[in-house]
Structures are given as C-alpha cells and as structure tokens.
Amino acid sequence: MAIEPDGDHVPQERVPSGISGLDVVLRGGLLRDGLFIVQGEPGAGKTILGNQVCFNHVAAGGRALYLTLLAESHARMLMHIGPLGFFDATVIPSRLAYLSAFGALEKDGLPGLRDLIRREVQARGATLLVLDGFAAVLESSDSARTFKKFINELQTQATLTGCTILLLTTVSSEPTPPEHTMVDGIIELTSRLYGRHAERDLQVRKLRGGSYLRGIHSFDISDRGITVYPRTEAWLTRPAATDGVGGAPVSTGLTQLDSMMGGGLPRHSTTLLVGPTGRARPRSGCISWPPSIRMSPPCISGCTKTRRRSWRRQMPWDSDWMGCAGAAPSSCCGSPPPKASWTRSVSGCSMRSAGAACVGW
Numbered sequence: 001m002a003i004e005p006d007g008d009h010v011p012q013e014r015v016p017s018g019i020s021g022l023d024v025v026l027r028g029g030l031l032r033d034g035l036f037i038v039q040g041e042p043g044a045g046k047t048i049l050g051n052q053v054c055f056n057h058v059a060a061g062g063r064a065l066y067l068t069l070l071a072e073s074h075a076r077m078l079m080h081i082g083p084l085g086f087f088d089a090t091v092i093p094s095r096l097a098y099l100s101a102f103g104a105l106e107k108d109g110l111p112g113l114r115d116l117i118r119r120e121v122q123a124r125g126a127t128l129l130v131l132d133g134f135a136a137v138l139e140s141s142d143s144a145r146t147f148k149k150f151i152n153e154l155q156t157q158a159t160l161t162g163c164t165i166l167l168l169t170t171v172s173s174e175p176t177p178p179e180h181t182m183v184d185g186i187i188e189l190t191s192r193l194y195g196r197h198a199e200r201d202l203q204v205r206k207l208r209g210g211s212y213l214r215g216i217h218s219f220d221i222s223d224r225g226i227t228v229y230p231r232t233e234a235w236l237t238r239p240a241a242t243d244g245v246g247g248a249p250v251s252t253g254l255t256q257l258d259s260m261m262g263g264g265l266p267r268h269s270t271t272l273l274v275g276p277t278g279r280a281r282p283r284s285g286c287i288s289w290p291p292s293i294r295m296s297p298p299c300i301s302g303c304t305k306t307r308r309r310s311w312r313r314q315m316p317w318d319s320d321w322m323g324c325a326g327a328a329p330s331s332c333c334g335s336p337p338p339k340a341s342w343t344r345s346v347s348g349c350s351m352r353s354a355g356a357a358c359v360g361w
C-alpha cells in the first residue's frame with residue numbers, strides 16, 4: 001500500500017465484483033492487483049462466483065481470463081453457466097477467454113503453469129484472472145517451498161500486470177494453509193443446515209489494506225447467479241452520512257434510561273417508542289418526558305395507537321409547547337412504520353448522534 005510522505009494512507013484501488021451485496025461486504029470490491037482465495041466445498045458456488053465476477057468485469061470494460069485446472073471440459077462448465085442471467089456469449093473469447101491449464105500443469109508442472117499464466121495474461125491484456133481448481137497446484141507441488149514460491153510468483157505477476165487474481169479452491173484440511181498467509185484476501189462459501197433447511201453463507205476471512213463487513217452473510221444462487229445479503233446491522237454500523245447537528249443529549253428525566261442512551265435522546269432526533277399493547281407507551285410518551293424535555297428543544301410527540309381525544313386527555317402541558325401535538329399523529333411524525341419493522345426496530349435498537357432512535361418497551 002502506498003504511503004504518502006505525511007503518513008496518510010492512500011486507500012488501495014478496488015475492482016468491483018459487480019455481485020449484488022458482495023461489494024458492500026468488501027466495502028467497494030476486490031483490491032486491484034490483489035491475489036484472492038475463494039474457497040468452499042464442492043457445490044458451494046465457487047465456479048459461479050468466478051464466472052459472474054468475470055462477466056461483470058468485462059461488462060465494466062475490463063478483460064478477463066478464466067483458466068481451469070479441472071479435468072472437466074469448458075463445454076461442460078459453460079453448459080451449467082450458460083442459463084444464468086449474467087452470461088453473455090458475445091464477449092467470449094474476445095474479452096473473456098477460457099483456457100485449460102490442466103495439460104500444462106500435467107506436462108511441465110508448476111513452471112509450465114507459471115509460464116502459461118504469464119504469457120496469456122500479457123497477450124490478452126487481462127485485468128482479471130480466475131484460476132479454477134487451484135487445489136491441483138498444491139497436489140502438483142513437490143514441496144511446501146515450491147508451492148510458496150509459486151504463490152509468490154503469482155503475486156508478482158498480479159502487481160506487474162495490474163491484474164486481480166482469484167484462486168478457486170476447496171477448503172484445506174490444514175488449520176492454517178501457507179497460502180492463506182500470503183494472499184491478500186480470502187472469501188469462504190459454505191452451506192449449513194438449519195434443521196432440514198439449507199442456507200448458503202459467505203464470509204470474508206481476510207482482506208488486506210482495507211476494512212470489510214466481518215462475520216457471516218447469507219447468499220443465494222438463482223437464475224441470476226449469486227446474490228449476497230450483507231447483515232443489516234453490520235452494513236449500517238457506520239452512518240452513510242455524518243449529520244452536522246450536534247449538542248448535548250436531551251434528558252428524558254429518567255436517569256437509568258438516560259444512561260442507557262449515553263446521556264439522553266440525541267438532540268434533533270426522532271424517537272420511536274414501540275412495545276406491545278398495554279405497556280404504557282402513551283403514558284411514557286406523554287407524561288414521563290415533560291419535566292426535562294419541556295424546556296428545550298420543544299418536543300413533537302405522536303402516538304400511532306392512541307385516539308386523538310384520549311391523547312389530548314393525557315397531555316398535561318400546553319398544546320403550544322407541543323407544537324403539532326394537537327394534530328393527528330400521522331401528520332406529526334409521518335406514517336407509522338409497518339408493523340413488521342417494529343420488531344426489527346426493537347431488536348436492532350440504536351442511538352445515532354443526530355438520527356432516529358428507537359426505544360423498545
């Protein structure tokens with residue numbers, strides 16, 4: 001990674017995978033010139049992911065090379081990929097080329113494979129290389145040293161040619177395979193059973209030079225290819241925009257609640273008070289807040305379940321101070337959120353410096 005003289009880090013350039021959700025998890029995409037491992041058991045979706053990244057890369061103006069080290073023919077692989085939404089036969093072979101490296105590896109070992117990669121990447125001006133069946137390289141290595149040397153050469157190749165490389169492989173039986181310490185990133189695809197139901201999971205295990213959404217994210221494979229669903233709470237941990245509004249929190253008058261919220265309600269924020277019927281939301285909303293909130297800033301309070309008349313009955317303060325308290329709640333606070341999202345709001349309760357807050361009751 002380049003370091004400016006003043007010590008500031010220059011973020012490494014990213015190459016979007018173009019896969020919905022994956023670039024969110026990677027916070028922008030794969031590292032340009034990066035060497036990545038995509039690992040998973042057979043059927044996990046590695047070949048689909050590799051192909052999808054290639055077609056997306058080509059559609060964005062890049063050039064890609066898909067090398068297989070598998071005994072299975074390209075015709076057979078393309079027969080499975082062909083029906084998927086991202087497939088575009090018109091870019092093959094001019095912008096996306098498929099080559100088998102199986103023969104070169106069988107005949108000349110790792111030096112033969114290395115020369116083939118170097119030659120083809122340069123000749124085709126590839127900015128993305130996918131090597132499918134990478135486990136075969138380890139099988140062909142006569143020692144751990146030779147294998148590491150090969151990975152090192154791939155890294156050099158990536159840097160010199162500005163090519164991002166994806167190595168698709170099965171999960172190693174070793175706890176820490178040597179290649180894991182050398183590559184720039186590791187993406188793992190798994191399938192898990194929940195009772196009788198199977199779910200696909202994606203986890204970025206490593207990404208050099210940048211942050212990413214840690215932990216497990218769901219993904220699925222459909223006729224459109226792979227779609228990743230980043231975990232919402234990980235995705236929204238950082239606000240998309242920083243609000244310029246500041247100031248001390250507004251006390252609710254309830255010491256314990258204030259301390260739970262870091263001092264009180266964020267100033268200039270909106271708070272949604274949710275809870276099941278009969279849990280005194282209107283009382284909490286109208287009666288407990290005023291002693292402190294009354295002063296400044298003014299409070300706009302609405303209640304989606306309380307009728308206007310009973311709402312007024314519970315107000316111990318002037319309607320002037322309440323601002324729009326006399327109006328129907330929906331005109332004060334907008335339409336109430338759909339009921340389904342209430343539950344989510346309670347479990348994902350969060351306080352932001354000047355955004356919306358949700359208090360579960």
Ligand SMILES: Nc1ncnc2c1ncn2[C@@H]1O[C@H](COP(=O)(O)OP(=O)(O)O)[C@@H](O)[C@H]1O
Nearest residue numbers: 040041042043044045046047048049221222223
């Ligand atoms: N159109 C589709 N809809 C749903 N799942 C699909 C579709 N096409 C392929 N798959 C799934 O993708 C899996 C194969 O993915 P693949 O990338 O070949 O796995 P790997 O390379 O990891 O062995 C199959 O197990 C199948 O379940």
Ligand SMILES: [Mg+2]
Nearest residue numbers: 046047048132
């Ligand atoms: Mg495969």
